[in-house]
Amino acid sequence: MGGDFGPHCIVPACISCLAEYTSLHLVLVGQSSLLESLIARYPGVDRARLRIEHAGEIIAMDERPAQALRGKPDSSMRISLELLRNGAAQACVSAGNTGALMALSRYVLKTLPGIDRPAMVTAIPTQAGFCHLLDLGANVDCSAEHLYQFAVMGSVTAEALGTVRPRVALLNVGTEDIKGNQQVKLAASLLQQAEGLNYIGFVEGDGLYRGEADVVVCDGFVGNILLKSSEGLAAMIAGRIEALFKSSLAARMVGALALPLLRRLQGELAPAQHNGASFVGLQGIVVKSHGAAGPEDFKSAIRRALREIEEDLPQRLHGRLGEHLL
Template sequence: MSAPVIAIDAMGGDLGPRCIVPASIACLAEFPSLHLVLVGQAPLLQSLIASNPAVDSARLRIEHASEVIGMDERPAQALRGKPDASMRIALELVRSGRANACVSAGNSGALMALSRYLLKTLPGIDRPAMISAVPTARGLCHLLDLGANVDCSAEHLYQFAVMGAVAVEALGVANPRVALLNIGTEDIKGNQQVKLAASMLQQAPGLNYVGYIEGDGVYRGEADVVVCDGFVGNIFLKSSEGLATMIAGRAQTLFSESLTSRLIGRLASPLLKRLHAELAPETHNGASLLGLQGIVVKSHGSADQQGFRSALRLAFAEIRANLPQRLHGRLEDLLL
């Protein structure tokens, strides 16, 4: 395999290039075979790179793009009105084969619209879905969709389940357990679309469907892939991130209230740091847009340097797993 190349929308996200550039440079040091293309306003990117003289210029280059898609812009406006936007140019590098993946912390709706328009979906897939990992008692669970598709039919949920199972298997989980997120585990629970999707999944050849799962079951590690529509998935993910942040903040406050608590906190510090590293949202940052004819990873818009590096790591792992090709090879066998 030739050297993997990731095209980065360097102008996207709340923190922009001043976060993305140093995160990218750090990722180059972490993966010696990786090459990166920073797409954005060249003078600004060059000045940020120049402040780090240790950069390997042979593995990091700049692709100029004069326009930026705002976080509040409508997808249709981004699709038609900004042909030289950094997000679009990064995706065009993937389409032309000059990059193996695109990573962006920018406008989610614009990224989905441009990705579908430029890269197209795999045969048999109606809509791409966002998938990301959440920590559980047994390791990780991959949840999809996370907001790309608010209204989903039973067929869409079925396709998400198939894509999620293949993707997680490609990333190292043998015979992944697939479940539908529901308000109960009984067969009579759920809306009509969920019930129809369950019926379809029960008949899917070679798919390890384990039935319905409730929200608490996700964190107990009862499934490796959990499927829902994007409305539910986005609320579930954001609520989980908010809870993790709140617990970390409360623990920090409790361990600083008195001399005794500060001493206990100092003794517990190594364990608390380890727990934070395992559960912090930035550790698991990065949602893949599954179902496209190319690799696209969406970073959280507010991601810091550590979070953006996590998104780059995910894109690199999917390149090594040859994910779109593996999806294409398995979809014909599993899609109804």
């Protein structure tokens, strides 16, 4: 029921994914009458693989996490997570209130042993391909130990998603040992002692986009600012170039060639919107789709969940955390 467009976006995305993945089963959690009426538009759908679970309450996009946690036992978000916890589902995908989803996920699913706080991670494009950035905003006040845990989780996630011996770096204001705030300097000394982790040291903001690391670790405040400012900057650059390409007839013809690339770039640079972001460190798979996601974006989030199910990411994380955590 979450996101700016609710089931009007999510139902078409689900119908499309069911056609694409013939072994996929989906459970839609929310107001059953609304969901039934939306599904009725697709008479060809295989209802044996599309089940509706009624939920009488909705968590609003601006609702406080604490309120969502205490006041709404029958929210679609909470019932989804309970289905996951009880084994009736293998992953939960939501476009709803991020803070509420994180709070409910921690409460219903619990974190993996050794993990204090789950983190939010997504892949962002770089000159060399992409890197996994975490945390993206779930944890705005982080200790060195939290950053250390994020590094371990990021490394295991990158490995599970196909990167061999991922290079793990801490995001910092310089690359020398003396640089950084207290938490980052302390996290560096913890990571230097960690065995089995390919820790390469500090990376700066420009180094991230040059592709100097496969996993970039920061607190959720910094990660959120970096991600959102990058989205804003990409939009600004695309807008300026678009304006230039409309300035004359010749330029307009040129623009016809260049705009598709610029639009694609802009899309790549808003990865949380287009690809979904994972909550890692929980006893279950939770993927957060952007609130403003359209059907194609929500399908990407479902695909991300499928990939994490195939790789059994939480179990894999659980197995590796014992090796790394203090």
